[in-house]
Amino acid sequence: MGKPLDKLFDKFLQGQAIFRDRDALRPTYVPEELPYRDEQMNRIGSILGPALRNAPPSNILCYGKTGTGKTVVARYVLSLLVRKAHQSNVQSPLTAYVNCRIVGTNYRVLRKLCEDIEARMPDGSEVPFTGLPTDEIRSIFKKKLDVSSNIMVVVLDEVDSLVKRDVGQGNDILYGLTRMNGELEQSKISIIGISNDLKFKEMLDPRVLSTLGEEEVIFAPYNAVELKGILQQRVNIAFNDKAVADEGVINLVGALAAQEHGDARRALDLLRTSGELAERRGDDIVTQEHVREAQKIIERDTISETVKTLPMQSKAVLFAVYALANKGKKDIFTGECYNVYQDLAQALSLDKLTQRRVSDLISELDMLGLINTTVISKGRYGRTKKIRLAVSRKQIGTILDEDIRLGRIAEEIF
DNA sequence: CCTCCACCGGAACGTGAGGAGT
Protein backbone atom coordinates (compact mmCIF):
# COMPACT_ATOMS: atom_id res chain seq x y z
CA MET A 1 0.00 0.00 0.00
CA GLY A 2 1.07 3.54 -0.60
CA LYS A 3 3.49 2.79 -3.37
CA PRO A 4 2.19 5.32 -5.82
CA LEU A 5 2.08 7.91 -3.07
CA ASP A 6 5.63 7.11 -2.20
CA LYS A 7 6.65 8.13 -5.62
CA LEU A 8 4.58 11.28 -5.44
CA PHE A 9 5.82 12.34 -2.04
CA ASP A 10 9.38 11.69 -3.08
CA LYS A 11 9.01 14.24 -5.78
CA PHE A 12 8.03 16.82 -3.25
CA LEU A 13 10.92 15.86 -1.01
CA GLN A 14 13.38 16.15 -3.81
CA GLY A 15 12.10 19.62 -4.55
CA GLN A 16 11.05 18.60 -8.01
CA ALA A 17 7.56 19.91 -7.70
CA ILE A 18 6.18 21.12 -10.95
CA PHE A 19 4.92 24.45 -9.71
CA ARG A 20 6.88 27.28 -8.29
CA ASP A 21 3.92 29.60 -7.86
CA ARG A 22 0.70 28.28 -9.22
CA ASP A 23 -1.22 31.39 -8.20
CA ALA A 24 0.35 33.11 -11.17
CA LEU A 25 -2.06 31.13 -13.33
CA ARG A 26 -5.19 32.17 -11.49
CA PRO A 27 -7.48 34.76 -13.05
CA THR A 28 -7.10 37.15 -10.10
CA TYR A 29 -3.34 37.33 -10.46
CA VAL A 30 -2.04 40.69 -11.63
CA PRO A 31 1.42 40.25 -13.12
CA GLU A 32 4.17 42.87 -13.03
CA GLU A 33 3.85 43.36 -16.73
CA LEU A 34 0.89 43.13 -19.01
CA PRO A 35 2.17 42.33 -22.46
CA TYR A 36 0.29 43.41 -25.61
CA ARG A 37 -1.92 45.82 -23.69
CA ASP A 38 0.29 48.90 -23.66
CA GLU A 39 -2.03 50.79 -25.92
CA GLN A 40 -5.07 50.25 -23.72
CA MET A 41 -3.12 50.95 -20.55
CA ASN A 42 -1.82 54.21 -21.92
CA ARG A 43 -5.27 55.27 -23.04
CA ILE A 44 -6.87 54.56 -19.69
CA GLY A 45 -3.91 55.99 -17.84
CA SER A 46 -4.05 59.26 -19.71
CA ILE A 47 -7.78 59.53 -19.22
CA LEU A 48 -7.53 58.90 -15.49
CA GLY A 49 -4.48 61.09 -15.07
CA PRO A 50 -6.39 64.27 -14.18
CA ALA A 51 -7.57 62.55 -11.02
CA LEU A 52 -4.14 63.22 -9.59
CA ARG A 53 -4.80 66.94 -9.90
CA ASN A 54 -8.22 66.51 -8.38
CA ALA A 55 -9.94 67.02 -11.69
CA PRO A 56 -12.65 64.53 -12.68
CA PRO A 57 -11.60 62.11 -15.41
CA SER A 58 -13.93 61.29 -18.26
CA ASN A 59 -15.99 58.16 -18.09
CA ILE A 60 -14.70 55.18 -20.00
CA LEU A 61 -16.29 52.22 -21.68
CA CYS A 62 -14.13 49.15 -22.24
CA TYR A 63 -15.17 46.55 -24.74
CA GLY A 64 -13.78 43.17 -25.50
CA LYS A 65 -14.58 39.50 -25.23
CA THR A 66 -13.88 37.44 -22.16
CA GLY A 67 -10.25 36.86 -21.34
CA THR A 68 -8.92 39.82 -23.30
CA GLY A 69 -7.48 41.51 -20.25
CA LYS A 70 -10.10 44.21 -19.63
CA THR A 71 -10.46 43.60 -15.96
CA VAL A 72 -6.81 43.09 -15.27
CA VAL A 73 -5.83 46.24 -17.14
CA ALA A 74 -8.43 48.33 -15.33
CA ARG A 75 -7.35 47.09 -11.94
CA TYR A 76 -3.71 47.46 -12.79
CA VAL A 77 -4.01 51.04 -13.95
CA LEU A 78 -6.07 51.89 -10.91
CA SER A 79 -3.49 50.46 -8.56
CA LEU A 80 -0.74 52.38 -10.33
CA LEU A 81 -2.79 55.55 -10.03
CA VAL A 82 -3.21 55.12 -6.30
CA ARG A 83 0.43 54.23 -5.85
CA LYS A 84 1.51 57.30 -7.78
CA ALA A 85 -0.73 59.51 -5.67
CA HIS A 86 0.85 58.16 -2.51
CA GLN A 87 4.32 58.67 -3.83
CA SER A 88 3.65 62.24 -4.84
CA ASN A 89 1.82 63.12 -1.66
CA VAL A 90 -1.42 64.09 -3.30
CA GLN A 91 -4.81 62.94 -2.15
CA SER A 92 -5.27 59.51 -3.62
CA PRO A 93 -8.60 58.97 -5.37
CA LEU A 94 -11.22 56.65 -3.98
CA THR A 95 -11.54 53.52 -6.02
CA ALA A 96 -14.09 50.79 -6.19
CA TYR A 97 -14.37 47.64 -8.19
CA VAL A 98 -17.76 46.04 -8.64
CA ASN A 99 -18.53 42.96 -10.64
CA CYS A 100 -22.10 43.63 -11.67
CA ARG A 101 -22.84 40.05 -12.62
CA ILE A 102 -22.04 38.85 -9.14
CA VAL A 103 -23.32 41.84 -7.22
CA GLY A 104 -26.40 41.67 -9.36
CA THR A 105 -28.81 44.47 -8.53
CA ASN A 106 -28.83 48.24 -8.46
CA TYR A 107 -29.31 48.22 -4.76
CA ARG A 108 -26.38 45.97 -4.11
CA VAL A 109 -24.10 47.90 -6.45
CA LEU A 110 -24.78 51.09 -4.52
CA ARG A 111 -24.29 49.26 -1.28
CA LYS A 112 -20.93 47.99 -2.42
CA LEU A 113 -19.88 51.51 -3.36
CA CYS A 114 -20.90 52.79 0.06
CA GLU A 115 -18.89 50.04 1.68
CA ASP A 116 -15.83 50.91 -0.33
CA ILE A 117 -15.99 54.53 0.76
CA GLU A 118 -16.59 53.38 4.29
CA ALA A 119 -13.44 51.28 4.14
CA ARG A 120 -11.35 54.31 3.25
CA MET A 121 -13.06 56.89 5.39
CA PRO A 122 -15.07 55.26 8.12
CA ASP A 123 -17.86 57.28 9.62
CA GLY A 124 -19.47 54.40 11.40
CA SER A 125 -22.54 54.21 9.21
CA GLU A 126 -23.55 50.91 7.77
CA VAL A 127 -25.87 50.19 4.92
CA PRO A 128 -28.25 47.28 5.46
CA PHE A 129 -28.37 44.35 3.05
CA THR A 130 -31.91 45.13 2.13
CA GLY A 131 -34.93 47.00 3.28
CA LEU A 132 -34.18 50.52 2.17
CA PRO A 133 -35.66 52.00 -0.96
CA THR A 134 -33.05 52.27 -3.70
CA ASP A 135 -33.49 56.05 -3.79
CA GLU A 136 -32.56 56.18 -0.15
CA ILE A 137 -29.35 54.28 -0.58
CA ARG A 138 -28.49 56.38 -3.57
CA SER A 139 -28.70 59.55 -1.53
CA ILE A 140 -26.69 57.94 1.27
CA PHE A 141 -24.01 57.18 -1.25
CA LYS A 142 -24.14 60.67 -2.64
CA LYS A 143 -23.75 62.18 0.79
CA LYS A 144 -20.88 59.90 1.76
CA LEU A 145 -19.08 60.67 -1.44
CA ASP A 146 -19.60 64.40 -1.16
CA VAL A 147 -18.31 64.49 2.41
CA SER A 148 -15.15 62.75 1.27
CA SER A 149 -14.46 65.65 -1.13
CA ASN A 150 -12.47 63.44 -3.41
CA ILE A 151 -12.48 61.89 -6.83
CA MET A 152 -13.96 58.43 -6.97
CA VAL A 153 -13.16 56.05 -9.78
CA VAL A 154 -15.62 53.21 -10.04
CA VAL A 155 -15.00 50.14 -12.13
CA LEU A 156 -18.25 48.46 -13.12
CA ASP A 157 -17.23 45.11 -14.48
CA GLU A 158 -19.70 43.28 -16.70
CA VAL A 159 -22.09 46.24 -16.72
CA ASP A 160 -24.08 44.61 -19.48
CA SER A 161 -25.53 42.15 -17.00
CA LEU A 162 -27.05 45.05 -15.10
CA VAL A 163 -28.76 46.42 -18.14
CA LYS A 164 -29.90 43.06 -19.44
CA ARG A 165 -31.47 42.03 -16.17
CA ASP A 166 -34.30 44.44 -16.54
CA VAL A 167 -34.14 47.06 -19.15
CA GLY A 168 -35.51 50.09 -17.37
CA GLN A 169 -33.85 49.58 -14.04
CA GLY A 170 -30.38 48.74 -15.24
CA ASN A 171 -30.24 52.03 -17.03
CA ASP A 172 -31.47 53.68 -13.87
CA ILE A 173 -28.35 53.18 -11.87
CA LEU A 174 -26.07 54.06 -14.74
CA TYR A 175 -28.12 57.15 -15.44
CA GLY A 176 -28.00 58.04 -11.77
CA LEU A 177 -24.27 57.58 -11.50
CA THR A 178 -23.38 59.36 -14.70
CA ARG A 179 -25.54 62.30 -13.74
CA MET A 180 -24.36 62.43 -10.16
CA ASN A 181 -21.48 64.76 -10.92
CA GLY A 182 -23.93 67.59 -11.41
CA GLU A 183 -25.37 67.02 -7.98
CA LEU A 184 -22.12 66.76 -6.09
CA GLU A 185 -20.53 69.81 -4.50
CA GLN A 186 -17.20 68.60 -3.22
CA SER A 187 -16.57 65.38 -5.05
CA LYS A 188 -16.65 63.93 -8.50
CA ILE A 189 -17.27 60.45 -9.74
CA SER A 190 -15.84 58.77 -12.76
CA ILE A 191 -16.94 55.46 -14.14
CA ILE A 192 -15.11 52.76 -16.00
CA GLY A 193 -17.65 50.43 -17.51
CA ILE A 194 -16.45 47.06 -18.70
CA SER A 195 -18.54 45.00 -21.05
CA ASN A 196 -17.87 41.86 -22.98
CA ASP A 197 -20.96 42.29 -25.05
CA LEU A 198 -20.23 44.37 -28.09
CA LYS A 199 -23.89 45.09 -28.65
CA PHE A 200 -24.17 46.53 -25.17
CA LYS A 201 -24.14 50.09 -26.45
CA GLU A 202 -27.34 49.61 -28.38
CA MET A 203 -29.25 48.57 -25.31
CA LEU A 204 -28.20 51.64 -23.43
CA ASP A 205 -30.33 54.70 -22.89
CA PRO A 206 -28.88 57.35 -25.23
CA ARG A 207 -28.60 59.83 -22.38
CA VAL A 208 -26.48 57.35 -20.44
CA LEU A 209 -24.42 56.47 -23.46
CA SER A 210 -23.51 60.07 -24.18
CA THR A 211 -21.90 60.50 -20.77
CA LEU A 212 -20.71 56.99 -20.05
CA GLY A 213 -19.25 56.50 -23.49
CA GLU A 214 -17.17 59.67 -23.51
CA GLU A 215 -14.13 57.52 -24.08
CA GLU A 216 -14.04 54.06 -25.52
CA VAL A 217 -11.30 51.52 -25.26
CA ILE A 218 -11.41 48.40 -27.35
CA PHE A 219 -9.76 45.16 -26.35
CA ALA A 220 -9.22 42.90 -29.34
CA PRO A 221 -8.85 39.19 -28.68
CA TYR A 222 -5.32 37.93 -28.35
CA ASN A 223 -4.04 36.15 -31.42
CA ALA A 224 -2.12 32.92 -31.22
CA VAL A 225 1.26 34.63 -31.07
CA GLU A 226 0.22 36.93 -28.26
CA LEU A 227 -1.36 34.11 -26.33
CA LYS A 228 1.87 32.24 -26.61
CA GLY A 229 3.79 35.20 -25.28
CA ILE A 230 1.49 35.53 -22.30
CA LEU A 231 1.72 31.84 -21.60
CA GLN A 232 5.49 31.93 -21.80
CA GLN A 233 5.60 34.82 -19.37
CA ARG A 234 3.43 33.00 -16.86
CA VAL A 235 5.17 29.69 -17.34
CA ASN A 236 8.39 31.31 -16.19
CA ILE A 237 6.74 32.55 -13.02
CA ALA A 238 4.47 29.67 -12.26
CA PHE A 239 6.48 26.59 -13.15
CA ASN A 240 9.83 25.33 -12.08
CA ASP A 241 12.56 25.31 -14.68
CA LYS A 242 12.27 22.50 -17.16
CA ALA A 243 8.78 21.55 -16.01
CA VAL A 244 7.47 22.88 -19.30
CA ALA A 245 10.46 22.14 -21.44
CA ASP A 246 8.45 21.02 -24.44
CA GLU A 247 7.59 24.05 -26.49
CA GLY A 248 4.80 22.06 -28.05
CA VAL A 249 2.91 22.29 -24.77
CA ILE A 250 2.67 26.05 -24.90
CA ASN A 251 1.81 25.94 -28.56
CA LEU A 252 -0.96 23.47 -27.94
CA VAL A 253 -2.43 25.41 -25.04
CA GLY A 254 -2.28 28.54 -27.14
CA ALA A 255 -3.90 26.86 -30.09
CA LEU A 256 -6.71 25.37 -28.04
CA ALA A 257 -7.39 28.74 -26.44
CA ALA A 258 -7.20 30.57 -29.74
CA GLN A 259 -10.07 28.38 -30.87
CA GLU A 260 -11.99 29.85 -27.95
CA HIS A 261 -11.64 33.37 -29.43
CA GLY A 262 -8.29 34.11 -27.80
CA ASP A 263 -9.45 33.83 -24.25
CA ALA A 264 -6.35 34.20 -22.09
CA ARG A 265 -8.16 33.20 -18.93
CA ARG A 266 -9.08 29.86 -20.47
CA ALA A 267 -5.54 29.38 -21.65
CA LEU A 268 -4.08 29.96 -18.22
CA ASP A 269 -6.67 27.77 -16.60
CA LEU A 270 -5.87 25.01 -19.03
CA LEU A 271 -2.19 25.38 -18.33
CA ARG A 272 -2.73 25.19 -14.60
CA THR A 273 -4.93 22.14 -14.84
CA SER A 274 -2.37 20.46 -17.06
CA GLY A 275 0.30 21.13 -14.49
CA GLU A 276 -1.85 19.84 -11.67
CA LEU A 277 -2.56 16.73 -13.65
CA ALA A 278 1.13 16.10 -14.22
CA GLU A 279 1.79 16.76 -10.57
CA ARG A 280 -0.86 14.33 -9.45
CA ARG A 281 0.55 11.63 -11.66
CA GLY A 282 4.01 12.20 -10.29
CA ASP A 283 5.45 13.23 -13.63
CA ASP A 284 8.39 15.58 -13.84
CA ILE A 285 7.31 17.53 -16.83
CA VAL A 286 4.09 18.66 -18.40
CA THR A 287 3.40 16.96 -21.70
CA GLN A 288 0.99 17.59 -24.53
CA GLU A 289 -0.92 14.57 -23.42
CA HIS A 290 -1.50 16.22 -20.06
CA VAL A 291 -2.88 19.23 -21.86
CA ARG A 292 -5.33 17.20 -23.91
CA GLU A 293 -6.43 15.34 -20.84
CA ALA A 294 -6.80 18.57 -18.89
CA GLN A 295 -8.97 20.02 -21.62
CA LYS A 296 -11.37 17.13 -21.23
CA ILE A 297 -11.37 17.43 -17.46
CA ILE A 298 -12.19 21.13 -17.57
CA GLU A 299 -15.01 20.61 -19.98
CA ARG A 300 -16.46 17.77 -17.98
CA ASP A 301 -16.18 19.63 -14.70
CA THR A 302 -17.83 22.81 -15.88
CA ILE A 303 -20.72 20.89 -17.33
CA SER A 304 -21.32 18.78 -14.29
CA GLU A 305 -20.96 21.80 -12.08
CA THR A 306 -23.57 23.79 -13.98
CA VAL A 307 -25.99 20.88 -14.04
CA LYS A 308 -25.59 20.15 -10.36
CA THR A 309 -26.25 23.71 -9.32
CA LEU A 310 -29.36 23.99 -11.45
CA PRO A 311 -32.67 24.57 -9.64
CA MET A 312 -34.90 21.49 -9.49
CA GLN A 313 -37.34 22.79 -12.08
CA SER A 314 -34.59 23.42 -14.59
CA LYS A 315 -33.19 19.99 -13.93
CA ALA A 316 -36.59 18.54 -14.68
CA VAL A 317 -36.74 20.41 -17.97
CA LEU A 318 -33.26 19.26 -18.87
CA PHE A 319 -34.24 15.74 -17.93
CA ALA A 320 -37.22 15.97 -20.25
CA VAL A 321 -34.95 16.92 -23.13
CA TYR A 322 -32.59 14.14 -22.20
CA ALA A 323 -35.37 11.57 -22.04
CA LEU A 324 -36.63 12.55 -25.48
CA ALA A 325 -33.13 12.46 -26.89
CA ASN A 326 -32.73 9.00 -25.45
CA LYS A 327 -35.75 7.86 -27.38
CA GLY A 328 -33.79 8.61 -30.50
CA LYS A 329 -35.38 11.95 -31.19
CA LYS A 330 -32.92 14.29 -32.78
CA ASP A 331 -34.94 17.46 -32.83
CA ILE A 332 -37.19 18.17 -29.92
CA PHE A 333 -39.88 20.82 -29.95
CA THR A 334 -41.13 22.88 -27.05
CA GLY A 335 -44.53 21.20 -27.00
CA GLU A 336 -43.14 17.68 -26.73
CA CYS A 337 -40.67 18.78 -24.14
CA TYR A 338 -43.42 20.35 -22.10
CA ASN A 339 -45.52 17.21 -22.15
CA VAL A 340 -42.68 15.07 -20.88
CA TYR A 341 -41.85 17.73 -18.35
CA GLN A 342 -45.37 17.61 -16.98
CA ASP A 343 -45.18 13.88 -16.36
CA LEU A 344 -41.80 14.35 -14.77
CA ALA A 345 -43.01 17.11 -12.51
CA GLN A 346 -45.87 14.87 -11.44
CA ALA A 347 -43.53 11.98 -10.67
CA LEU A 348 -41.21 14.25 -8.75
CA SER A 349 -44.12 15.96 -6.99
CA LEU A 350 -42.95 19.31 -8.22
CA ASP A 351 -45.24 22.21 -9.02
CA LYS A 352 -46.22 22.11 -12.67
CA LEU A 353 -45.01 25.30 -14.23
CA THR A 354 -46.75 26.89 -17.17
CA GLN A 355 -45.46 26.44 -20.65
CA ARG A 356 -44.52 30.09 -20.75
CA ARG A 357 -42.22 29.59 -17.80
CA VAL A 358 -40.77 26.36 -19.14
CA SER A 359 -40.02 28.17 -22.35
CA ASP A 360 -37.93 30.63 -20.37
CA LEU A 361 -36.17 27.80 -18.57
CA ILE A 362 -35.33 26.26 -21.92
CA SER A 363 -33.80 29.55 -23.00
CA GLU A 364 -31.75 29.64 -19.82
CA LEU A 365 -30.44 26.14 -20.43
CA ASP A 366 -29.51 27.31 -23.89
CA MET A 367 -27.53 30.22 -22.50
CA LEU A 368 -25.73 27.88 -20.14
CA GLY A 369 -24.66 25.88 -23.15
CA LEU A 370 -26.33 22.67 -22.06
CA ILE A 371 -28.72 22.63 -24.96
CA ASN A 372 -28.93 24.35 -28.31
CA THR A 373 -32.14 25.95 -29.44
CA THR A 374 -33.25 27.70 -32.58
CA VAL A 375 -36.62 29.15 -33.31
CA ILE A 376 -38.00 27.60 -36.45
CA SER A 377 -41.25 27.59 -38.31
CA LYS A 378 -42.93 24.36 -39.26
CA GLY A 379 -45.31 26.19 -41.51
CA ARG A 380 -48.82 24.97 -41.02
CA TYR A 381 -47.65 23.19 -37.91
CA GLY A 382 -46.61 26.29 -36.10
CA ARG A 383 -43.61 28.06 -34.87
CA THR A 384 -41.51 26.64 -32.09
CA LYS A 385 -38.05 26.13 -30.68
CA LYS A 386 -35.98 23.30 -32.00
CA ILE A 387 -34.03 21.85 -29.10
CA ARG A 388 -30.97 19.64 -29.07
CA LEU A 389 -28.65 18.51 -26.32
CA ALA A 390 -25.35 20.37 -26.59
CA VAL A 391 -23.52 17.83 -24.50
CA SER A 392 -23.11 14.13 -24.88
CA ARG A 393 -26.12 12.14 -23.77
CA LYS A 394 -23.99 9.82 -21.72
CA GLN A 395 -22.54 12.62 -19.71
CA ILE A 396 -25.85 14.27 -18.96
CA GLY A 397 -27.19 10.85 -18.07
CA THR A 398 -24.56 10.12 -15.48
CA ILE A 399 -24.86 13.53 -13.90
CA LEU A 400 -28.63 13.38 -13.70
CA ASP A 401 -28.44 9.87 -12.32
CA GLU A 402 -26.35 11.16 -9.47
CA ASP A 403 -29.17 13.40 -8.37
CA ILE A 404 -31.03 11.52 -5.68
CA ARG A 405 -34.53 12.39 -6.76
CA LEU A 406 -33.94 12.22 -10.50
CA GLY A 407 -31.95 9.02 -10.30
CA ARG A 408 -34.89 7.19 -8.83
CA ILE A 409 -37.25 8.49 -11.48
CA ALA A 410 -34.80 7.55 -14.19
CA GLU A 411 -35.07 3.92 -13.22
CA GLU A 412 -38.82 4.02 -13.56
CA ILE A 413 -38.77 5.63 -16.95
CA PHE A 414 -36.08 3.63 -18.69
C1' DC B 1 -51.49 34.63 -52.27
C1' DC B 2 -53.66 33.94 -47.99
C1' DT B 3 -54.47 31.34 -43.70
C1' DC B 4 -53.62 29.71 -39.59
C1' DC B 5 -50.83 26.67 -36.47
C1' DA B 6 -48.10 26.42 -32.23
C1' DC B 7 -45.65 28.44 -30.29
C1' DC B 8 -42.45 32.99 -29.24
C1' DG B 9 -41.45 36.64 -26.21
C1' DG B 10 -42.80 41.30 -24.13
C1' DA B 11 -45.33 43.33 -20.27
C1' DA B 12 -47.78 43.70 -16.19
C1' DC B 13 -48.85 41.77 -12.15
C1' DG B 14 -48.87 38.47 -7.84
C1' DT B 15 -46.65 36.07 -4.02
C1' DG B 16 -43.73 35.19 -0.37
C1' DA B 17 -39.14 35.50 1.73
C1' DG B 18 -35.93 38.55 3.94
C1' DG B 19 -35.31 42.81 6.13
C1' DA B 20 -35.70 48.02 7.96
C1' DG B 21 -37.89 51.61 10.45
C1' DT B 22 -41.34 53.29 13.62
Place this chain on the structure above:
DNA sequence: ACTCCTCACGTTCCGGTGGAGG
Protein backbone atom coordinates in the same frame (compact mmCIF):
# COMPACT_ATOMS: atom_id res chain seq x y z
C1' DA C 1 -47.43 45.00 15.24
C1' DC C 2 -47.46 47.27 11.16
C1' DT C 3 -45.91 49.44 6.97
C1' DC C 4 -42.67 49.74 3.63
C1' DC C 5 -38.77 48.21 0.96
C1' DT C 6 -36.23 44.73 -2.68
C1' DC C 7 -36.05 40.66 -5.38
C1' DA C 8 -36.53 35.94 -7.18
C1' DC C 9 -39.73 33.25 -9.30
C1' DG C 10 -44.14 32.52 -11.52
C1' DT C 11 -48.53 33.48 -13.78
C1' DT C 12 -51.79 35.71 -16.99
C1' DC C 13 -52.64 38.00 -21.03
C1' DC C 14 -51.69 38.93 -25.56
C1' DG C 15 -49.85 40.70 -29.92
C1' DG C 16 -46.60 38.73 -33.26
C1' DT C 17 -44.89 35.49 -36.88
C1' DG C 18 -42.39 32.04 -40.75
C1' DG C 19 -43.84 29.25 -43.88
C1' DA C 20 -46.60 24.51 -45.38
C1' DG C 21 -50.59 23.70 -47.31
C1' DG C 22 -54.91 24.94 -49.21
